[in-house]
Amino acid sequence: MNTINDIATIIDAMAGQLATLLEGTGRKDPAMVGIHTGGVWIAGLLHARLGISEPLGSLDISFYRDDFTRIGMNPVVKPSQLPFGIDDRHIILVDDVLHTGRTIRAALNELFDYGRPASIMLAALIERDGRELPIEANVVGRHIELRDDEHIKLTGPEPLALKILNTA
Amino acid sequence: MSAGNLQVDESGRLRHFLSISGLNRQLLTDILDTAESFSGVTDQTVKKVPLLRGKTIVNLFFEASTRTRTTFELAAKRLSADVLNINITQSSAIKGETLLDTLRNLEAMHVDMFVVRHADSGAAHFIASKVSPHISIINAGDGWHSHPTQALLDVFTIRRVKGPDFGRLRVAIVGDILHSRVARSQIHALNLLNTGEVRIVAPKTLIPTHAETLGVHVYHDLRAGIRDVDVIMMLRLQRERMQGAFIPSEHEYFELFGLTEKKLAGARPDVTVMHPGPINRGVEMDSEVADGARSVILEQVTHGIAVRMAVMSMAMRRKQGAPE
Numbered sequence: 001m002n003t004i005n006d007i008a009t010i011i012d013a014m015a016g017q018l019a020t021l022l023e024g025t026g027r028k029d030p031a032m033v034g035i036h037t038g039g040v041w042i043a044g045l046l047h048a049r050l051g052i053s054e055p056l057g058s059l060d061i062s063f064y065r066d067d068f069t070r071i072g073m074n075p076v077v078k079p080s081q082l083p084f085g086i087d088d089r090h091i092i093l094v095d096d097v098l099h100t101g102r103t104i105r106a107a108l109n110e111l112f113d114y115g116r117p118a119s120i121m122l123a124a125l126i127e128r129d130g131r132e133l134p135i136e137a138n139v140v141g142r143h144i145e146l147r148d149d150e151h152i153k154l155t156g157p158e159p160l161a162l163k164i165l166n167t168a
Numbered sequence: 169m170s171a172g173n174l175q176v177d178e179s180g181r182l183r184h185f186l187s188i189s190g191l192n193r194q195l196l197t198d199i200l201d202t203a204e205s206f207s208g209v210t211d212q213t214v215k216k217v218p219l220l221r222g223k224t225i226v227n228l229f230f231e232a233s234t235r236t237r238t239t240f241e242l243a244a245k246r247l248s249a250d251v252l253n254i255n256i257t258q259s260s261a262i263k264g265e266t267l268l269d270t271l272r273n274l275e276a277m278h279v280d281m282f283v284v285r286h287a288d289s290g291a292a293h294f295i296a297s298k299v300s301p302h303i304s305i306i307n308a309g310d311g312w313h314s315h316p317t318q319a320l321l322d323v324f325t326i327r328r329v330k331g332p333d334f335g336r337l338r339v340a341i342v343g344d345i346l347h348s349r350v351a352r353s354q355i356h357a358l359n360l361l362n363t364g365e366v367r368i369v370a371p372k373t374l375i376p377t378h379a380e381t382l383g384v385h386v387y388h389d390l391r392a393g394i395r396d397v398d399v400i401m402m403l404r405l406q407r408e409r410m411q412g413a414f415i416p417s418e419h420e421y422f423e424l425f426g427l428t429e430k431k432l433a434g435a436r437p438d439v440t441v442m443h444p445g446p447i448n449r450g451v452e453m454d455s456e457v458a459d460g461a462r463s464v465i466l467e468q469v470t471h472g473i474a475v476r477m478a479v480m481s482m483a484m485r486r487k488q489g490a491p492e
Contacts, residue, residue: 060205063217077205086213113214 004162007125010141011042014123015049017139018092027090027119033057035107036078038096038154042125046094057082064106086115096154098124101135126152126162174296182482184296184305187314188356196360200324202478207471209246219481220249224279227253228270229308230286235445235469236308236318240283243476252279267291268298275300281484282306289313289349304483306476312349317479318444319353321472323361325464326399328471329440334361338436340387340394342369342425343403343452346376346414350444351403359383369393371425373414390425394435402427402443402452418451427453429460440464 004010022030031054034043040058047056062077093107104122111117123139128146146152151165175184175191182195191199209217225244227237237253244251256270274282281304284292289311296305309315323334330337339358345351345368358366359382368379369387379386387393394400405421415421432439441453441463449455458465 062205063209063219068219077202079205079208081208082211109218113212113217115213 004142007160007162008045010125011045012049014125014139014141015046018046018050018121018123021121021138022090025119027121029053030090030092031057031084031086032092032094033059033082033107033111035093035095035103036060038125038156039094041154041157041160042096042123043094044157046092046123054084057084059107059110061103061106061110064110066102066106080110082114086111086117088116088118091117091120092123093120094123096124097126097128097152098122098135098137098140099128099130101131101133104135105133125154128152174293182479184292184307185316185479185483186292186296186305186307188316188319188353188360189314191360193360193362196320196323196357199320199475199478199482200327202482203320203324203471203474206246206477206481207474209474209477216246216248218248220244220247220484223247223249223281223484224277225249225251225281225283225480226274226279227251227283227308228274228285229253229255230257230284230291231309232257233285233309235472236285239469239472240306240308240317240476243473243480244283246473247477247481249281249480267295271295271299275303279303281480283308283480285309287311306479306483309349312347312352314353314356315349315444316353316357317472317476318350319357320479321468321475322350322354322401322442322444323357324471324475325442325468326440328467329464330398334358334363337363337399338365338367338397339363339399339401340367340369340397341384341401341403342390342393342427344374344405344414345370345379345403346374347406348403352382354401355382355384367393367397369425371415371421390427391431391434394431394439397435397439399440399442400427400432400435402441402447404444404446405448405451407448418448422451426451427457429454429456432457432462438462442468445469 030052032043032047032052034040036058043056059080060078095103121138124137125141127137127140127143144152149167151167153163153165155161175186177183209215227240229237241251283306284295285308290313291310292305292307307314307316341351341354355366366384367387368384369390372388375386439462441457443465447458449458
């Protein structure tokens with residue numbers, strides 16, 4: 001298992017699960033937000049499949065990271081763009097890989113600085129072990145077992161590809 | 169040269185921010201890009217980000233300033249830092265021991281950054297060379313030497329209005345070049361961004377003797393100097409720094425070098441007019457121009473906050489060997 005080639009199929013399945021979840025919880029008219037960079041690519045595909053009327057939002061969580069004083073500023077910070085009101089909105093947050101949970105923590109903090117959403121659910125293309133915070137996704141595309149010295153990376157946007165890298 | 173070594177660390181990242189001349193184009197562009205990201209913070213309901221939470225920034229102003237101090241303070245607060253404003257009115261030359269004593273006392277209070285304004289050229293460099301390694305210095309204006317964050321917000325504003333290609337731009341800086349730290353920093357920044365042509369326009373008495381070596385074209389006539397330019401950067405007449413007869417009278421200065429709608433007709437139709445503030449209305453420019461459609465003077469003020477957030481956050485990170 002070194003590459004995953006059926007990303008489109010995985011995203012179809014995620015879209016189906018999200019639609020079922022939205023219907024089951026009675027959450028109407030949701031807005032979708034992807035986390036830079038990979039999360040925005042995945043969110044774009046889910047957004048189209050779910051036919052969400054609001055334009056897609058994007059978050060760059062660099063200003064909310066908890067390791068800023070250790071590693072400093074990411075030289076290329078893309079502006080966050082939320083082209084809709086957050087207040088009382090059902091938000092679907094999308095990221096490519098859910099690992100420690102720290103990125104999601106930062107994204108949640110940033111979202112709340114834009115307003116008070118009605119609810120937030122999380123969709124992740126890949127979920128791996130190694131959570132350091134009590135954060136789980138509502139919808140997961142694929143669960144992957146990786147060793148500590150392994151690292152999964154989404155490249156794209158055209159074509160999207162997942163690669164497992166050894167960082168040892 | 170030493171400025172460059174002092175303000176950038178061994179991996180080329182910002183350590184202090186003292187002058188434009190020590191930067192390279194990549195770092196300048198990185199600062200402008202980061203400022204672009206920060207400009208979105210004001211769209212948030214909570215207009216701040218937690219980046220510098222728990223850090224203490226001291227605005228150390230040896231010279232009066234309202235706008236610069238206020239925008240630095242607001243920038244620091246939007247980064248969630250704690251801010252202390254200290255105004256020390258002292259016009260004489262750097263009193264080595266006295267200044268160092270002040271610094272040591274503030275260092276003992278465990279601050280992380282000084283934003284320094286001083287009437288003496290080189291004051292920020294001097295302080296940067298003396299402080300403990302974990303403290304960053306930001307130059308908020310030193311004597312006639314430089315005012316680098318003003319120049320940054322100016323080129324940021326030009327980039328916003330005219331796009332990122334400075335090579336096709338003709339820019340005129342008009343007014344008291346001789347006494348202006350803003351002009352020196354603007355010229356450095358514009359040249360670093362490969363601006364097509366930079367002109368300076370002023371009476372002979374307000375132009376430094378070595379002006380051509382700065383990589384600019386010198387004009388002594390306003391109409392000729394602003395002909396076909398894309399951007400006009402007006403400077404404030406530094407009345408408080410003028411001793412003696414640099415200009416015959418303010419009235420005559422306005423007749424010859426004051427910007428009016430009529431004189432503006434010779435520039436490009438889409439010319440942008442800038443001024444660092446505060447404006448001497450009826451001396452450097454007419455109110456009609458200052459408040460007109462081509463003026464971006466208030467946008468400059470807004471951009472000043474984002475640019476200062478960028479510089480502060482980029483300079484503020486764990487320094488090598490400093491306690492975590």
